[in-house]
């Protein structure tokens with residue numbers, strides 16, 4: 001009953017926020033992203049210029065619980081959806097009649113959360129009759145490096161591009177010749193890079209979300225103090241593996257206790273710095289290998305939540321700068337982590353590739369690998 005009333009409220013909102021249609025020389029897309037704990041809506045112009053990007057997160061609550069509780073996240077998303085949509089359209093100064101399409105994350109993520117976003121998007125589509133574009137969350141991340149808030153400084157991309165996509169759910173290397181065309185050249189065999197940060201942070205007893213907390217602890221620590229073995233260094237290929245690093249950290253902390261070495265802040269800082277450095281070194285080495293094998297690569301793009309890591313950014317800029325490869329990161333940290341602007345951008349490129357694309361029948365799924373158009 002509550003759900004039906006919620007759908008009714010979305011329908012009423014959409015019909016009220018529909019003004020007179022005026023022809024525009026650019027294409028505005030509404031993006032909706034609810035794959036994890038966040039409720040985000042954004043308006044993006046021509047796939048790149050962010051006119052608004054609103055993110056309501058229930059992260060503060062999950063700091064207390066030590067992790068996301070899916071049921072609670074979905075409830076908060078139901079509550080936040082209409083205010084977030086209203087805020088995004090209001091900040092961009094547009095109504096539904098100004099939009100060219102609605103793009104929504106359809107997979108992968110927490111199923112209940114994804115359903116909140118896709119159900120809202122379907123209802124908006126029913127009322128507004130705008131094209132509806134389901135977007136794979138990872139494709140959104142792959143588009144995040146060309147987002148900008150500044151219409152006078154629109155990033156240009158020189159393909160072929162190598163994209164390192166590192167988040168809590170995946171660690172992938174994509175060789176791309178166009179925004180939607182490319183091949184996966186490397187991927188993680190076990191944990192994702194974000195999980196290496198999150199699980200490492202748990203071993204230190206740090207609060208959720210682990211990545212930023214571990215980076216904070218590591219700041220200023222001695223990165224050479226502890227040695228972590230470089231994963232997959234004796235194998236060919238471009239895959240990643242992080243579970244060994246996490247196990248090495250576990251034993252290092254256990255040995256500390258066995259040797260009765262007190263866990264002082266400076267002892268922990270050096271371990272955290274060495275561990276963070278080991279994760280970054282592994283990402284760096286495998287990325288360098290791909291660049292060695294593909295000398296045509298002009299630019300390296302780094303996307304996903306882990307790309308917000310300051311040590312990673314520094315090391316990649318230093319290493320690839322000296323190789324003559326431009327390193328592109330999202331223009332602000334809000335575009336590294338989950339946001340709806342990247343979904344709107346992906347929706348734009350999907351619509352460009354297929355102007356009649358509008359899918360009301362699609363599956364909302366918790367899993368599913370991204371498939372790019374093959375080369």
Ligand code: KG4
Nearest residue numbers: 167168169194211212305306308309337338
């Ligand atoms: O892309 P994202 O927001 O969500 C997923 O699609 O998974 O990435 C979240 C991941 C988490 O594992 C989080 O700990 C990590 O990104 N992360 C970081 C930092 N900020 C977020 N890891 C290291 N350093 C950071 N500053």
Ligand code: ZN
Nearest residue numbers: 167305337338
């Ligand atoms: Zn993500």
